[in-house]
Each structure stands twice: as C-alpha cells, then as structure tokens.
Amino acid sequence: MTTKVLEGTHAISWAVQRSRAAVIAAYPITPSSGVVELLAEMCADGRLDARFVAVESEHSALATCAGASQTGMRAFTATSSHGLLYMHEMLHWCVGARLPIVLANVNRAVGSPWNIFADQNDSLSQRDTGWLQYYCEDNQEVLDTIIQAYKVAERVLLPAMVCLDAFFLSHTSEPVSIPEPHEVDAYLPPFAPDYFLSPDEPHAFGGLSAADGYMELRARIDAAMRHAEQVAEEADEEFGRLFGRRHPLVETYKTDDADIVLVASGTVAGTAREVIDARRARGERVGLVKIHLFRPFPFTPIRRAVSGAKKIAIIDRNVSFGHGGIMASELRSAMCAHPLAPPIFSFIAGLGGRDITPQTIDDVVAHTIQQEQPEADTLWVGLKE
Amino acid sequence: MATVNYAIPSDEVMSPGHLGCAGCGATLSMRLALKALGRDTVLVVPACCWSVIDGPAPYSAAGVPLMHTPFASAAAAASGVRAALDLKGDTKTTVCAWAGDGGTFDIGIQALSAAAERNENILYICYDNEAYMNTGVQRSSATPLGAWTTTTPAKHVKDRPKKDLLAIMAAHGIPYAATATVAYPDDLLAKIRKALAIHGTRFIHLLAPCPPGWKIASEDVIRYARLAVASRVFPLVEVEDGRTWRMTVRPDPVPLEDYLRDQGRFRNLLNDADALERVRRSIDDRWTRLERTVRPPVDSPRTTHAHDSQ
Numbered sequence: 001m002t003t004k005v006l007e008g009t010h011a012i013s014w015a016v017q018r019s020r021a022a023v024i025a026a027y028p029i030t031p032s033s034g035v036v037e038l039l040a041e042m043c044a045d046g047r048l049d050a051r052f053v054a055v056e057s058e059h060s061a062l063a064t065c066a067g068a069s070q071t072g073m074r075a076f077t078a079t080s081s082h083g084l085l086y087m088h089e090m091l092h093w094c095v096g097a098r099l100p101i102v103l104a105n106v107n108r109a110v111g112s113p114w115n116i117f118a119d120q121n122d123s124l125s126q127r128d129t130g131w132l133q134y135y136c137e138d139n140q141e142v143l144d145t146i147i148q149a150y151k152v153a154e155r156v157l158l159p160a161m162v163c164l165d166a167f168f169l170s171h172t173s174e175p176v177s178i179p180e181p182h183e184v185d186a187y188l189p190p191f192a193p194d195y196f197l198s199p200d201e202p203h204a205f206g207g208l209s210a211a212d213g214y215m216e217l218r219a220r221i222d223a224a225m226r227h228a229e230q231v232a233e234e235a236d237e238e239f240g241r242l243f244g245r246r247h248p249l250v251e252t253y254k255t256d257d258a259d260i261v262l263v264a265s266g267t268v269a270g271t272a273r274e275v276i277d278a279r280r281a282r283g284e285r286v287g288l289v290k291i292h293l294f295r296p297f298p299f300t301p302i303r304r305a306v307s308g309a310k311k312i313a314i315i316d317r318n319v320s321f322g323h324g325g326i327m328a329s330e331l332r333s334a335m336c337a338h339p340l341a342p343p344i345f346s347f348i349a350g351l352g353g354r355d356i357t358p359q360t361i362d363d364v365v366a367h368t369i370q371q372e373q374p375e376a377d378t379l380w381v382g383l384k385e
Numbered sequence: 386m387a388t389v390n391y392a393i394p395s396d397e398v399m400s401p402g403h404l405g406c407a408g409c410g411a412t413l414s415m416r417l418a419l420k421a422l423g424r425d426t427v428l429v430v431p432a433c434c435w436s437v438i439d440g441p442a443p444y445s446a447a448g449v450p451l452m453h454t455p456f457a458s459a460a461a462a463a464s465g466v467r468a469a470l471d472l473k474g475d476t477k478t479t480v481c482a483w484a485g486d487g488g489t490f491d492i493g494i495q496a497l498s499a500a501a502e503r504n505e506n507i508l509y510i511c512y513d514n515e516a517y518m519n520t521g522v523q524r525s526s527a528t529p530l531g532a533w534t535t536t537t538p539a540k541h542v543k544d545r546p547k548k549d550l551l552a553i554m555a556a557h558g559i560p561y562a563a564t565a566t567v568a569y570p571d572d573l574l575a576k577i578r579k580a581l582a583i584h585g586t587r588f589i590h591l592l593a594p595c596p597p598g599w600k601i602a603s604e605d606v607i608r609y610a611r612l613a614v615a616s617r618v619f620p621l622v623e624v625e626d627g628r629t630w631r632m633t634v635r636p637d638p639v640p641l642e643d644y645l646r647d648q649g650r651f652r653n654l655l656n657d658a659d660a661l662e663r664v665r666r667s668i669d670d671r672w673t674r675l676e677r678t679v680r681p682p683v684d685s686p687r688t689t690h691a692h693d694s695q
Contacts, residue, residue, distance in 0.1 A: 073468075
C-alpha cells in the first residue's frame with residue numbers, strides 16, 4: 001500500500017493502472033483530461049503495459065474501447081459532460097454487445113451556455129443506457145470504485161461508469177491509498193470472456209436480431225443489471241476484506257434513530273456529514289443516506305435506510321425538466337409501495353457548480369423540519385430573484 | 386481446347402445464404418475480397434448494406450469473425466480490435482474495416498481520417514454503391530453529379546460532383562490507397578494482396594454497382610462497373626505514401642454516354658444537353674488532374690503491370 005496526495009483525475013489513472021487496463025482510448029475534455037494525461041504518461045514510460053489510442057472524438061474513444069473489449073481485452077476511457085453525450089450512441093451499443101468497459105465520468109454541466117463546473121445531468125441523462133453508475137464522495141472512493149467496477153462489470157458483462165464531481169474531486173488533492181499491484185491482482189483476475197473476436201472461431205457479433213430474439217436479449221440485460229446489485233455488494237465485501245475499506249452501495253450515517261433523513265450523492269454527501277454532526281451535537285435526530293450505486297438502483301437498501309424516518313430530504317445536483325430531481329424521482333418510485341412512506345422533500349441545488357455549502361444543506365434540513373409537508377413537488381434552493 | 390489461366394482462387398471463404406440482392410455488387414465485392422484477405426481476418430462492419438447481407442444472428446455469411454458497429458465508428462472500432470490483437474501478441478491477423486460509401490464518405494470520415502492520421506495498422510475497404518442503398522437510395526457525398534436518388538429527385542438531381550475520397554486519403558500520406566472494382570477482379574485481388582504486405586493504414590475504394598439503386602438489371606452489374614472504368618468515370622489507380630500515383634488498368638476509352646445510357650438513375654441526364662455537358666466536364670477535369678499526377682503519364686507507352694491483366 002502506497003499513499004500519495006492525488007487529485008481525483010489521477011486517482012482514476014492509478015486505479016486504471018492497477019486494474020491493468022489494456023486499451024485506453026480517449027479524447028480530452030475539461031475537467032477529465034488529467035485522467036488520460038497521466039495514463040498516456042504511464043503507457044509511455046512503461047508503468048502500464050497498454051495501448052493508448054488518442055482518438056479524434058469521444059464517439060471514437062468508446063468505439064475503440066468497444067473494438068478492444070469485443071476482442072477480449074480490458075478497456076478504459078474517461079470523459080465528461082459533452083464528451084459523454086457525444087458517446088451516447090456507443091453507450092447503448094456497448095450494453096447491447098455486453099462489453100464490460102469501465103468509463104470515468106467527471107460530472108460537469110452541459111451547455112448551452114458553456115459551463116465546466118459540477119453538475120450531474122451529464123451522466124444521469126444516460127441513466128437508461130444500461131451502464132452501471134457509481135457516484136463518489138472522495139478521491140479514495142474514486143480509486144477503489146474503479147477497481148471494483150471492473151470486477152462487477154466483468155462478472156455481469158455490462159459496462160460501468162464511475163462518476164465524480166468536477167473540480168470538487170477532479171481537481172482537489174487528497175491523500176489516497178494506492179493498493180500494491182499484486183494486491184489488486186489478487187482481487188481482480190484477468191479479463192477472460194467466453195466469447196470474443198477470434199479467427200479461430202469466426203462468429204459475427206451484433207448481427208441482425210429481429211422481433212423474434214431482440215426482446216429476450218433485452219430481458220437478459222435487465223436481469224444482469226438487477227443481478228449486478230448483489231455482485232456489487234459482494235465485490236465491496238471482498239474489497240473490504242482485502243483492503244480494509246468499504247464503500248456500501250447505499251451508505252447510512254447516523255440514521256438509526258433519525259427522524260429526518262437527508263439523501264445525497266457525490267461530494268454533497270461529504271459536506272452533509274458535517275451538518276449532521278453539528279445538529280446531532282445539538283441533540284437533533286438527523287441522519288444521512290448516501291447513494292453510491294445509482295444503477296442498478298438499490299431499492300432494498302434504500303428502503304431500509306430511509307424507512308424509519310418521519311421525513312426525507314433529498315438534494316439533487318441535477319434536474320429532469322418538467323419532472324424534478326432525478327434521484328428524488330428514483331427515491332419516490334422506490335418508496336411508492338411503502339405503507340407508511342414518509343413525505344419526501346425534493347431539493348435542487350448546486351447546478352453548474354454553484355457551491356452547496358454546509359449552510360445550504362443546513363437550510364435544507366431546517367426547511368424540512370419546519371414544514372409538515374413539502375409545499376411543492378420540487379424545491380429550488382437559493383434561486384436569485 | 387485453349388486453357389484459361391484463371392487467377393482468382395477457387396477457395397470460397399464466404400458462405401452461400403447471405404441476404405444480398407440478386408446481382409449485388411457489394412456481396413460480390415466481399416466474396417472476391419475474402420479470396421485475397423483469407424481466413425485470418427477480422428471484419429469490422431458499420432451500418433451499411435453488409436449489416437444485413439451477412440445474415441440474421443446467429444448466422445453469418447462472411448466466414449471470418451465480424452464485429453458490427455455503429456455507423457460512424459468503423460475505423461475507430463477497427464483501431465480497438467487492432468490494439469487488442471497486438472496486445473495478445475497477434476500482429477498477423479488482418480483487421481479490415483468494411484464500410485459503405487455513407488459510412489465512409491459521410492458519417493464515418495472523421496474516424497477514418499483520424500485512424501489514417503495515426504497510421505493505424507488496418508485495411509479499410511469502402512464498397513461504394515454511390516448512395517444510401519440500404520435505407521432506400523438516398524444521396525451520399527459519393528453520389529455522382531447528375532444522378533437521381535430519392536433525396537435528389539428527378540426535378541433536382543444531384544448538382545455536385547462526387548467527393549474525391551481517394552485524393553483525400555492520399556493526402557493523409559498513408560502507405561497505400563487504391564481504387565478497384567468488381568469488374569476487374571485480378572486488379573482488385575492484386576491490390577488487396579499488395580495492401581496486406583504493407584504495414585499501416587491501407588485504403589481501398591471499391592466501386593460496387595447496386596441494381597435497385599442504379600436502376601440497372603442484375604445481370605448488368607459487371608458491365609456497368611467495366612464501363613465506369615473505360616468511360617473514365619472511375620479510374621483504377623493506386624497511390625503509395627500519398628505521393629506515387631499509378632494507373633493500374635487502362636482500357637480503351639469509351640464515350641461517357643455508353644456508361645450513362647440505360648442506368649435508370651441517369652435517365653433524365655441524356656435528354657438534357659447542358660446537364661450532360663456539366664457531367665462530362667467534371668469527369669474530364671478529374672481525368673486531367675489524374676493525368677498530371679500518375680507516373681508514368683497516361684499517354685506514355687503502355688507498361689505492363691503485374692496485375693494489369695484485363
């Protein structure tokens with residue numbers, strides 16, 4: 001185990017190096033470029049035995065990864081915002097082709113207008129492509145999750161996206177513990193798919209499948225995605241045994257007797273812990289639930305985590321126009337069959353990188369305590385007049 | 386009885402049972418190409434007629450492993466396959482991107498240009514039927530001047546010449562670029578074999594007539610491919626390192642009208658003297674440019690090339 005002070009982008013690079021990705025294809029975009037800059041360096045100086053393909057677009061980055069993965073080699077790419085959206089067609093394709101590629105996405109706002117700061121709409125708008133999606137709170141979690149993501153993706157044969165907030169993680173340096181190569185090798189076996197492109201067995205991959213077969217293939221993807229929750233749980237358990245760190249799919253913080261449960265993801269969860277501690281110190285029964293795995297949506301752990309609460313407050317750094325916070329709508333769907341579902345206060349905050357300070361979160365909690373029921377379906381936090 | 390020394394291998398890599406139309410130039414292109422490519426080949430096929438021709442899963446007519454990939458991505462996906470094979474220690478299997486003109490001239494040109502600039506060790510073959518035939522004959526930038534398609538209807542046929550993709554690819558300085566067609570199989574196979582011996586990005590632009598799209602009879606595919614060459618509409622050339630241009634087949638010229646006549650897509654052209662003149666000028670201009678480029682010059686005494694057997 002080595003400890004280095006790493007910004008989030010470089011925590012990803014180290015995780016990819018330790019995971020022994022073989023083909024890395026990428027196109028630069030702020031704020032994710034640092035990921036592949038370090039990987040290019042590692043490929044050049046021999047720290048990583050991989051091919052670095054500097055493509056001309058994100059669509060080609062993922063297509064190159066698809067070609068490599070379809071040939072049976074571990075592939076990686078990193079992107080952000082418009083880059084992820086430019087991959088949209090390939091995101092779908094990789095799921096249908098069952099290619100366990102891992103992609104790091106730095107959550108950044110989408111234009112117009114131009115904005116390079118933290119916002120989750122880029123990856124959440126790709127929710128239905130069939131990629132596993134993890135959201136991370138700190139750089140250690142980023143590094144660990146990349147390694148876990150390969151393990152889970154290759155078990156269920158679905159690609160996985162690891163998301164982290166622009167600048168708050170991508171460009172913030174924190175001490176990060178990097179496991180030794182042999183330790184990661186013991187955790188993550190080489191990628192060895194049953195089917196891959198090979199002149200020894202000439203098969204076509206992705207050929208026509210009409211109404212007589214397409215639906216069954218989709219059902220299998222759905223089953224694999226649902227199964228991924230258990231696989232991710234096991235992968236985290238094993239990771240904990242080997243490395244002494246856990247990253248629960250749904251993490252609870254001081255929720256046991258909590259009347260008010262705050263739900264958050266990404267770096268907002270880190271800030272929220274401070275607010276919870278402060279209010280706990282005043283004797284208030286408040287707790288935090290952090291959504292780490294978003295796809296597959298961990299219905300059971302989420303229900304378990306919030307079901308004792310009298311009220312739930314959820315903060316979304318994203319919005320589905322005309323519907324509201326995306327994680328809030330997922331949470332509502334998880335709770336709709338709950339016999340005593342507590343009221344859910346849905347807050348939208350921090351879009352385009354606007355700070356979500358301890359005060360912002362404290363205001364959200366205070367509002368939830370004061371109101372009997374949410375006065376609106378969606379509550380925008382700190383909007384200027 | 387005279388003995389015919391037939392140079393095309395009788396070994397068939399491609400299987401019967403494909404879904405190509407009767408007389409399909411794209412299907413014949415693949416059948417012939419595979420005779421030179423051989424079984425140690427991985428094909429990467431973006432959206433195009435061949436997405437269908439290869440057959441419904443789990444069947445595949447190609448006889449070699451084939452990766453289907455989205456429209457714009459042939460050259461990028463092929464780069465990934467190449468990288469993966471290399472890392473497995475397999476540097477000898479040919480990775481061949483096999484794309485139509487839409488997937489090459491239009492939506493795929495960005496990825497193709499990038500792969501060529503990186504000099505990826507792939508062979509890219511564009512079978513060109515001069516429009517989006519799989520979707521029902523819509524114009525592409527490979528559609529020739531004066532041609533009817535469903536998006537260049539009779540009252541407004543295509544008013545811009547075909548994109549000169551060979552020149553574009555040659556300008557990348559790739560080690561090998563060539564044109565070929567199904568009517569000259571010896572030339573086609575010789576060019577593929579030559580490409581196989583070269584490392585880096587190799588590009589072949591293969592004219593593949595389409596009976597329903599060109600509105601010609603199935604049995605006339607070879608005749609029109611041959612006339613395309615003889616009428617100077619589709620010269621057969623090769624370019625090494627973007628510098629050395631050579632004409633590989635030089636049949637006796639025939640009038641342009643011989644090529645256009647009886648192709649349904651050019652029906653209106655022959656009755657419009659001005660339009661026909663514009664087409665002729667466009668063909669002549671390109672030929673003149675080519676004459677200045679090829680070595681030895683076109684009008685010098687004809688030299689015999691190893692594969693100039695037609």
